Amino acid sequence: MKQIDFIKEIDKIKYIQRKTKLFNSNRPENDAEHSWHLAMMTIVLAQYSDTPIDVLKVLKMVLIHDIVEIDAGDTFIYDTEKNHNNTTEELAAAKRIFGLLPSTQAEELIALWLEFEEGKTNEAKFAKSMDRLEPLLQNISNNGGTWSEFGVDYQKVYDKKKAIKEGSSTLWNYAENLLNESVKNGILRKLD
Amino acid sequence: MKQIDFIKEIDKIKYIQRKTKLFNSNRPENDAEHSWHLAMMTIVLAQYSDTPIDVLKVLKMVLIHDIVEIDAGDTFIYDTEKNHNNTTEELAAAKRIFGLLPSTQAEELIALWLEFEEGKTNEAKFAKSMDRLEPLLQNISNNGGTWSEFGVDYQKVYDKKKAIKEGSSTLWNYAENLLNESVKNGILRKLD
Numbered sequence: 001m002k003q004i005d006f007i008k009e010i011d012k013i014k015y016i017q018r019k020t021k022l023f024n025s026n027r028p029e030n031d032a033e034h035s036w037h038l039a040m041m042t043i044v045l046a047q048y049s050d051t052p053i054d055v056l057k058v059l060k061m062v063l064i065h066d067i068v069e070i071d072a073g074d075t076f077i078y079d080t081e082k083n084h085n086n087t088t089e090e091l092a093a094a095k096r097i098f099g100l101l102p103s104t105q106a107e108e109l110i111a112l113w114l115e116f117e118e119g120k121t122n123e124a125k126f127a128k129s130m131d132r133l134e135p136l137l138q139n140i141s142n143n144g145g146t147w148s149e150f151g152v153d154y155q156k157v158y159d160k161k162k163a164i165k166e167g168s169s170t171l172w173n174y175a176e177n178l179l180n181e182s183v184k185n186g187i188l189r190k191l192d
Numbered sequence: 193m194k195q196i197d198f199i200k201e202i203d204k205i206k207y208i209q210r211k212t213k214l215f216n217s218n219r220p221e222n223d224a225e226h227s228w229h230l231a232m233m234t235i236v237l238a239q240y241s242d243t244p245i246d247v248l249k250v251l252k253m254v255l256i257h258d259i260v261e262i263d264a265g266d267t268f269i270y271d272t273e274k275n276h277n278n279t280t281e282e283l284a285a286a287k288r289i290f291g292l293l294p295s296t297q298a299e300e301l302i303a304l305w306l307e308f309e310e311g312k313t314n315e316a317k318f319a320k321s322m323d324r325l326e327p328l329l330q331n332i333s334n335n336g337g338t339w340s341e342f343g344v345d346y347q348k349v350y351d352k353k354k355a356i357k358e359g360s361s362t363l364w365n366y367a368e369n370l371l372n373e374s375v376k377n378g379i380l381r382k383l384d
Contacts, residue, residue, distance in 0.1 A: 001366060
C-alpha cells in the first residue's frame with residue numbers, strides 16, 4: 001500500500017525545528033506541532049474568514065504545508081538572503097514526497113500545496129493567516145521571541161503579518177492591536 | 193477573543209509524551225505530533241473506510257482526541273490498572289479545556305470528543321482505526337517498540353488492534369498481516 005510509505009516518510013517532519021519557540025518556552029517548535037496547531041486554529045477561527053471557505057480544504061493545506069521542509073529545510077520568515085517563497089528546492093521536495101502516494105492523491109496534494117504557496121484563493125489566504133498568527137502569539141508569550149532574538153523591527157514584522165488581513169479583517173484588527181501593544185511593552189522595537 | 197485563550201492553552205499538548213516512539217527512533221512521540229500524523233493518515237486513507245464518512249468530522253476528531261490529556265495525562269493502551277476509556281478525569285478535562293471556547297464551539301467539540309470516545313458512528317470508528325494503526329506501524333519500525341519494552345504479547349495486541357476492522361476491512365487485512373509477520377520476525381511474542 002503506497003500510502004503507508006508516505007505515512008512513514010512524513011514522520012521526518014517531527015525533526016524539522018522552527019525558529020519560533022512554544023508558548024512561554026525556550027523549546028523550538030517542530031513542524032508537526034506547528035501544523036497541528038494551525039489546524040486547531042482553523043477549526044476554532046474559521047468563522048472569522050472574510051469570505052466563505054471550505055474548511056476541509058484549509059485543514060488539508062495547513063496540515064501539509066510544511067511537508068516539503070523534510071527535504072528543503074525550514075526557512076526563517078525574516079531571512080534576508082533566502083526567499084521564503086516557493087523555491088525550486090521545495091517544488092522538487094513536493095514532487096518527491098507527495099509522489100510516494102498513488103498518482104491521483106499525489107496530484108491532489110501537490111496542487112493543494114501550490115495553491116497554498118500562491119496564496120490567491122480564499123482557502124489559501126485563510127491558511128496563510130493562520131500561519132502568520134501562531135508565531136505572533138508565540139513571540140508575544142516569549143517576551144518578543146524571535147523578534148528580539150534576531151533583532152527584527154516593527155516594520156518588518158508588520159509587513160509579514162499584514163497577510164493576516166487577506167484572510168480575515170477581524171483577526172487582522174486583533175493582530176494589529178497586539179503589534180501596537182508589543183511596541184508599547186518594549187518587546188517589539190519601532191525604528192524612528 | 194475567547195478562542196485565543198483556547199489556542200494558547202492547547203499548546204500544552206506538545207509536552208504530553210506517549211509511550212510509543214517515532215518511526216525508527218528512541219524518541220517518544222508527543223500528542224501534537226501524534227494527532228498531526230493521524231490527521232495526515234485520515235487524508236490519505238479515508239478511501240478505505242468501509243462506509244461513507246465525513247472526512248472533515250474525522251479530521252476534527254483526530255485533531256482534538258488527545259487534548260483532554262493536558263489535564264488527565266496519557267494512559268498507556270496496555271495499562272492493566274487504569275482503563276483507557278473515557279474516565280471522569282477526562283470528561284472534566286474536556287469540559288475545562290473546550291470550555292475556554294465560546295459556548296457553541298465548546299459544546300460542538302465536547303460532543304465530538306465524546307462521539308470519538310464512544311466509537312459508535314462511522315466517523316468515530318474510522319478515527320479509532322487511525323489511532324490504532326499509527327503505533328502499530330511505529331512499533332514494527334522499532335523492532336517491537338512498546339510491545340517488547342513492556343512485554344505485551346500477540347493476543348493483547350490483537351485484541352486492541354482489531355478495532356481497526358470496525359473502520360476498514362482493507363486496513364484490517366493489512367494490519368493483521370503485519371501482526372502475523374511480526375510474530376514470524378520475532379518482534380511480537382505469541383504465547384502457546
